[in-house]
Structure formats: C-alpha cells, structure tokens
Amino acid sequence: MTATIAIKKLTTFISNSAAALEKIGRPLWRILTFSPADDIIFPKKALCISIDKGNLSIVFGSRLFSKINIKGAKRYPLEKGRYPSPENLASSVALAINDLGAVRTEVTLSIPKAWAIIKTVEFPSTIKENLPNVLYYELDRMTPFNPEDTLYDFRTLKDEGGKLTLLVIAAKANVINPYIDALRERGINVSRLMVNLSGIGTLCRYIDKGADSISVEINEDGYEGALFLDGSVTDVFTGTFPSENDEQKVDTISREILALVDVAGKQAKSPQIMLLLRDNNTNLKELLKLNINLPLRILNDLDIKFMPSGPQKELYYAASGGVLESLWQKAKGLNLLKKGRHEIQKTPFALTAVLMLSIFVMWILYMAAPLRIEKKRLEEIDHQIMVRREDVKKVEALKKEIDALNTEVSTINNFKGNKPMILNLLKELTTILPQNTWLTRVRITGVTVDIEGYAGSASGLLPKLEASKYFKKAEFASPTFRDARQNADRFIIKMEIEGVKVEGKKATEGGSDEEE
16 A cells, blocks of 8 residues: 555656756757748748639738738739639739839749639548658549649648548649749749638638637638638538528538538537638628527628738638748648758757757866866966056055045034134124224134124114124124213123034134224
C-alpha cells in the first residue's frame, strides 16, 4: 500500500514537472529557433485576383510586424453571368497593379468553386511517407481529371485509427493555364492558386480569431458553402434555389447548414455561421435570422477594419481572403500550383548555434582563467594607486583649503545676513522720524539701538518705530520732559533690532555711537 502511494506521488510529480518544463520550454524553443525571415518581423506584400461571375476583384495588402493592412482594391464589372477572358483579365490586372502601386508583389489567383473539385478522401496510414506520389496515381480515381492535366493540392485532416483523412482540391489545368500564361506575358507571375470559397473561409476565421465556422455565400440563382474546422475545409455544399420565393430559399439554406452543424457536432465542434449575401436581399436576411435558431452573423453587416470601404466592399471578400492566405501566419490555405509537393520547412538553428557556441566559449574562459583575470585586476589596481598617490594627496590638501574657505565665507555671510548694516538703520531712522524731530545721540549695539533727542511730541514716535521692519520693542528708557527753551519734548528711547540672531550671550559689545 505504501509503495503504491509512493509510486502515485512520483508519477504526479513527474507529470507536473513535465508540464511545467513544456510551458517554459515552448517560448524558449521559439526564441532559439527564431529566424530573421520570421513572419513576426519580416515585411511582405501580396496581391489577390478573384475571378467571379460578372466581376473581377483585385486586392492589394501588406504585412509589417504581423499587422495586416489592405492597401487598396479594384473591381472590374463584367457581363452578367460571364467569366473574364484571359486577355481581359491580364489587361485589367496590369492596370490595377499600376494604379495600386503593387509592382513586384506576390500574386495569388483565386478561382470560382465551380472550376474546382473539393473532396475528403481516406487512405491507409501506411502510405504517409509516400503520400504525394500515391495521391498523384490515385487522382484519376478520386476526380474526373487526369493527373497530368490537373492542378491540385491536399492537406491532412486526421491521422487516427490506421486511417489518413485528406482534403483534396483539384482543378483542370487547361482551364487555369490560359489565365496564368496571359498574366505571364505581361510580366505578372502567379505564385499561388486557390479557390474563392477557401478565401472567404480564411476571412471568417481571421475575423473570429481562428474560430471554426460555416461560411455560406448566397447569390441570386444559387448558393455554396463550406465547413471550416481547424482552419481547413472539411465539407462543402452547393446548389441552386428551386424558386424565387425567399421562404423556400431559407428552408433550403437551413437544411444545408444544419447538416454541416451535425457533422461538426460529431467532432465536438460548435462553428460560427457566417452568411454572405451577394444581392443584399433585406427580406431574405431577416428570414434567415428568424428561422435559423443558431448563432448567425451576416458578413455584409460587419465592419471589417482592414477591408476597403465603399458600397462595393462585399465584392472584395474572396480577394481579401486570398491576401490573408498569403500574409497571415495562421492561415491554412492550399496552393494548387504545388501539385501536392510541399517543401519541408527546416527549423532554423543558426541563432541557436551562435548562442550555444558563445556560451561554450565563455564557459571555457571562465573556468580556465578566473584566478589569472583576478590577479591582473589586482595588479592593475595597485599600479593605478601608486601612480595616483601624489595626485590624491594634492587633491586632499586642496579639499581642506576649500573647506576652510567655505567656512570663512559662510561665517561672513551669516554675519551679514543676521546683522543689518548701520547705514541701513540710520537711513530707516531718518525716513520714519517726523521733520520736527532731531537726534542728539544714536547708540547701536549688536542687538539694540538707543536714541536721544527732541521731538514736538515724543509719544508719537513709538508707533512709528514699532511699524518699522528693522525695530521692535520700542520703549522710553527714561521719562520725557518738556524743554521750554527748545519748545520740544526731550526723550530717550531704546529698542531691539528686528531679525538679529543671537548666539550664546547677548551681544552688547562692538556698538557704535552716532550723534546728530
């Protein structure tokens, strides 16, 4: 029993440690395998040409530091229900590239769903190592096309239970190649080939930050849609409406959507339903909202920040999705030009190798020569001390002289600040005393002033002296008396000087007598 508990504790500890190490190691591994060409920092531009019935849409976008922006868009209307000819498409694209400033930009061609076949197929897991070749030889069985005359690509959806589930998208090369050749003649090289339906799904996924979705595009005469799980098309539907009645259209669309919801539910998925109404039928829109009892969003009503603005922006959805497939790091679009040949991206270890080599060299240096380094440091310190000893002595002597001078300057400043100048006091007395007053004697000490003299009225002098900023506590030192000969009061007044700081004993020495 004790051994079982110990094993459980050990197992739990190992499991928790592994989870913690994985959590720490994932960002560390991301740093060690970081490439200068990574999407996070590497700027990129892309142009998508979307072919549709009755119109041709061209969108130009760019990516900088993982931020995607649509720089501009062009739409060229065509004859209703018709696709553009290769020559018309090439001339329109050349004009758009010039207007949008999209020269030397990666070009994606997005074709209608009607031109392609989208299927999910199963193979034994044993063919995984040779999957592109097996798919090539089995293509004529899965599609009505010959492998030599087919543009296609695939993605692995599931690998479980000994079975490999693949998504395959294929199109006839003799339909697509005239458009690619016409563009090449004008110096425009197509590097990606995709399906409009995939672009709309990528756009929906980008809007919902990677959530699963069911995208449905509704035209005047028909509809098409797809289920996107984990960023890949897993099921598609297409059809025409039995009549022009909006209620019957809603019933048809509802059945198709509920069938895909059931497919997603079997995989424990809850996709967001996104509807794109090409004719923007308001009545049909309201009926869909009322009859489909599931979370529903109308793509036409969403304010998509990075898309071009204007009344025709609904025509740019597929082309904008194509730009996202080229620029968005999390997009999982297929490129039919690759014909199933996917280059295995090698993990960049250049930065890791440089870091590891640097760490190893620093470790060797640290282990082999720490004492030698410290010894050299001490020798250098001793040498610097000997060289600068005389300078230090001179600096210390100068510092002492500076301190002494600062002390003297401070003393002088304090003396000047604490004791008003005698001339200022005499000037103040001259200013505040009345014209019929004259002084016979003025005695100024450190903190007091004594004045003697005659005034027409001696009692009026005290308030004037008290009001001065230089004097306080003015009082008569002896009784005043009337001098009949002078016809004036004789007075002796003593007072203190305002603001004088007295340290220690009250200063009484150093006074001066002034007589007037």
